[in-house]
Amino acid sequence: MAKRGRQLTNKDKRGSRRGASERARQAAPRKKAPRNGGSSGEERPSFLWKWTKRLVVAGVGVALLGAVFLAFAVGFAAREIPSFYQLKSTQNAQTILVRARDGSEIVELGPSFGVWLPYNEIPDTMKNAMVAVEDKRFEDHYGVDPIRLTGAIIEGLTGARERVGGTSTITQQLARNIFLNSNRTYDRKAREAVLAMALEWKFTKEQILELYLNKVYFGGGAYGIDSASRKFFSHPAKELSVAEAAIIAGLVKAPSRYSPTADVQAAVDRAKVVLRLMREQGYITASQARVDVDTVEIKQQAGTNSVRYFTDWALPQLDLLLPETSAPIEVWTTLDVGMQRAATTAVKSNVPDGSQGALVSLDGDGAVLALVGGTDYVATNFNRATDALRQPGSSWKLFVYLAALEEGYTPESRVTDEPVRFDGWSPSNANGRNIGETNLRTAFAFSINTIAAQLGNEVGFGRVASTARRFGISSTVSSFPSMVLGTSEVRLIEMTRAFAAVAARGESVEPYGITKVVTAGGELLYERRKPPRRTLVPEYVAAGITDLLQAAVQTGTGRAAQIEGRHVAGKTGTTSSNKDGYFVGFSSGITTGVWMGRDDARRVPGLQGGRAPAQAFAAFMRVAVKDRADIPFDTELNLPDWMIEPDDEYLYGDPDDYYYIDEQGNLVDPGRTEFEDSFGVPEGSDDTSPLTPEPPPAASEDFLEEATGQNLPPDEPPARPPPNDGEPPSFEEVFID
Numbered sequence: 076m077a078k079r080g081r082q083l084t085n086k087d088k089r090g091s092r093r094g095a096s097e098r099a100r101q102a103a104p105r106k107k108a109p110r111n112g113g114s115s116g117e118e119r120p121s122f123l124w125k126w127t128k129r130l131v132v133a134g135v136g137v138a139l140l141g142a143v144f145l146a147f148a149v150g151f152a153a154r155e156i157p158s159f160y161q162l163k164s165t166q167n168a169q170t171i172l173v174r175a176r177d178g179s180e181i182v183e184l185g186p187s188f189g190v191w192l193p194y195n196e197i198p199d200t201m202k203n204a205m206v207a208v209e210d211k212r213f214e215d216h217y218g219v220d221p222i223r224l225t226g227a228i229i230e231g232l233t234g235a236r237e238r239v240g241g242t243s244t245i246t247q248q249l250a251r252n253i254f255l256n257s258n259r260t261y262d263r264k265a266r267e268a269v270l271a272m273a274l275e276w277k278f279t280k281e282q283i284l285e286l287y288l289n290k291v292y293f294g295g296g297a298y299g300i301d302s303a304s305r306k307f308f309s310h311p312a313k314e315l316s317v318a319e320a321a322i323i324a325g326l327v328k329a330p331s332r333y334s335p336t337a338d339v340q341a342a343v344d345r346a347k348v349v350l351r352l353m354r355e356q357g358y359i360t361a362s363q364a365r366v367d368v369d370t371v372e373i374k375q376q377a378g379t380n381s382v383r384y385f386t387d388w389a390l391p392q393l394d395l396l397l398p399e400t401s402a403p404i405e406v407w408t409t410l411d412v413g414m415q416r417a418a419t420t421a422v423k424s425n426v427p428d429g430s431q432g433a434l435v436s437l438d439g440d441g442a443v444l445a446l447v448g449g450t451d452y453v454a455t456n457f458n459r460a461t462d463a464l465r466q467p468g469s470s471w472k473l474f475v476y477l478a479a480l481e482e483g484y485t486p487e488s489r490v491t492d493e494p495v496r497f498d499g500w501s502p503s504n505a506n507g508r509n510i511g512e513t514n515l516r517t518a519f520a521f522s523i524n525t526i527a528a529q530l531g532n533e534v535g536f537g538r539v540a541s542t543a544r545r546f547g548i549s550s551t552v553s554s555f556p557s558m559v560l561g562t563s564e565v566r567l568i569e570m571t572r573a574f575a576a577v578a579a580r581g582e583s584v585e586p587y588g589i590t591k592v593v594t595a596g597g598e599l600l601y602e603r604r605k606p607p608r609r610t611l612v613p614e615y616v617a618a619g620i621t622d623l624l625q626a627a628v629q630t631g632t633g634r635a636a637q638i639e640g641r642h643v644a645g646k647t648g649t650t651s652s653n654k655d656g657y658f659v660g661f662s663s664g665i666t667t668g669v670w671m672g673r674d675d676a677r678r679v680p681g682l683q684g685g686r687a688p689a690q691a692f693a694a695f696m697r698v699a700v701k702d703r704a705d706i707p708f709d710t711e712l713n714l715p716d717w718m719i720e721p722d723d724e725y726l727y728g729d730p731d732d733y734y735y736i737d738e739q740g741n742l743v744d745p746g747r748t749e750f751e752d753s754f755g756v757p758e759g760s761d762d763t764s765p766l767t768p769e770p771p772p773a774a775s776e777d778f779l780e781e782a783t784g785q786n787l788p789p790d791e792p793p794a795r796p797p798p799n800d801g802e803p804p805s806f807e808e809v810f811i812d
Contacts, residue, residue, distance in 0.1 A: 189301025294330025
């Protein structure tokens with residue numbers, strides 16, 4: 076009985092649990108009711124949280140709409156893309172026939188196609204090499220690689236530019252090669268991405284890679300791996316070795332730079348990068364990656380005419396001159412075949428052993444008559460006439476003396492050759508001596524460094540730099556004192572352009588090489604129009620600098636450039652340790668510049684501008700001017716009144732006789748409204764004639780007040796300040812506030 080009394084029934088257990096639950100509820104703290112009388116519960120979300128959710132929802136909506144639009148665009152493009160067999164049978168390269176100025180054919184540049192190789196006949200090493208270096212995630216993306224695209228964006232934001240491959244996938248490159256051009260615009264990149272995804276939609280990976288390897292450009296006119304293999308290695312692509320495949324794969328990034336026929340070492344170095352990537356991605360073993368690329372036998376190319384230096388410079392301009400077209404075209408150029416041949420011979424015959432040479436020759440209107448970028452185009456197609464940045468030496472003094480002549484010097488002005496020092500820099504003459512007092516003509520003819528430094532310091536080194544820019548020097552120019560001796564690196568074609576402007580009596584000259592472009596059927600696509608010419612300096616300045624340049628050839632450092640029976644003007648240039656030799660000059664309406672030196676900028680024993688470069692200039696110019704009349708130079712100095720008459724009435728002269736420069740010495744176009752507002756025509760005035768400044772008063776106000784014994788009423792200040800100390804004011808004092 077006692078045992079049964081201690082046991083609880085199920086009913087008792089349920090009652091006990093309900094009681095415990097009730098006691099727990101009573102012990103728990105009660106939640107406060109909301110103050111606004113609302114229902115109890117969690118606090119309302121914050122304002123920021125609500126807008127964040129809205130923005131996320133909106134972003135998702137926009138992304139979905141963009142995805143739908145992209146899908147429609149890709150689908151439409153895929154439907155319009157030709158079939159695989161149509162793409163296989165069509166070639167996308169353009170044939171270009173280049174003609175000389177007389178209409179004769181110079182060279183025909185066009186595609187070279189080998190045998191089309193189906194996917195299963197392309198060597199695996201070739202396929203693997205191309206994928207490794209150009210698109211390692213080729214099998215995993217759908218035309219556009221999001222990882223690669225993100226990396227490209229980061230590189231663009233951070234400024235990092237060093238990368239092994241480009242940012243486009245193989246499919247994007249194929250789309251560009253077949254359907255688009257190489258213009259770097261956002262519109263073209265967007266179309267390229269859509270077409271790449273459409274290609275992936277329509278074709279298999281094997282078909283895309285087959286099209287790519289049979290159509291991609293490898294340089295030298297070779298399209299497709301079979302054409303490249305035959306061009307560089309003299310055998311079909313089916314026989315490519317691992318090292319040869321690496322060389323070909325490395326060409327895609329920059330065909331001209333890594334071409335084994337142009338720069339063997341650059342091609343080998345690039346191939347080693349490809350082999351390393353193939354090993355890292357598991358396509359070859361470590362022993363295969365160690366293959367000696369240097370032992371690969373490169374097919375020897377026959378000598379290529381130096382005309383290719385000219386076409387390499389001129390033809391890329393077609394991208395800017397022509398609408399998008401793949402039709403065969405004929406390009407009429409300014410090149411004179413006879414002069415080009417003479418230029419090539421002149422450079423090769425005079426260049427020092429182990430050195431390179433370059434020559435540019437311009438007609439009076441800027442037409443490029445001859446252009447030689449090196450001694451052997453096949454050995455190296457680097458264009459030293461248009462691309463190489465080298466120091467011009469004393470030929471740079473052209474701009475120093477131009478600035479001095481603008482400031483009032485004349486060829487007869489007396490100057491003193493003596494030791495000078497500027498900001499810790501003390502230039503010396505080539506012979507280590509000083510001749511004392513002389514005139515400007517002699518100082519220029521014998522290229523006296525100390526006088527050039529004095530002139531540069533007097534007119535301002537920044538003024539010399541701006542004068543160079545005015546005459547077409549677009550390379551970076553230093554404003555340190557030593558710049559007067561030609562320490563800033565420039566391109567030969569820029570210096571030749573500047574001297575051509577002097578030959579044109581101070582008018583601007585713009586080099587050009589293409590006169591017109593027509594289709595094979597005769598349709599005119601482009602014809603050059605003569606641009607307006609600007610006056611860079613007054614005629615008396617052009618006459619004065621021509622006088623100096625003529626003296627440099629007649630009696631100075633450029634005597635080797637003399638041509639019997641011809642008036643010749645020019646200037647030599649030699650840099651420190653004989654690293655560069657320059658001569659630029661003109662005769663009979665033709666301006667020619669010659670540079671010689673080593674590509675590695677090492678010293679060339681005996682190299683001076685007055686020797687080999689001047690001799691090459693003379694050898695070429697004898698041929699170039701033989702059918703032209705000799706043109707005597709206009710060196711008569713018709714000086715403006717302010718230089719020969721210091722009286723007040725001549726201080727300002729006729730504004731039409733002047734060219735105008737700003738505070739930095741840069742040319743100002745007189746036709747601009749800003750010019751008119753700044754130089755005499757009040758804003759809003761109907762009077763378009765220049766405002767003539769009032770002459771200075773005969774006596775000062777202080778003198779009149781003292782003489783009359785009374786204060787004079789204040790007057791308006793004179794339009795222009797009176798001359799200082801009886802000397803004519805500078806150009807800035809007269810025309811610049």
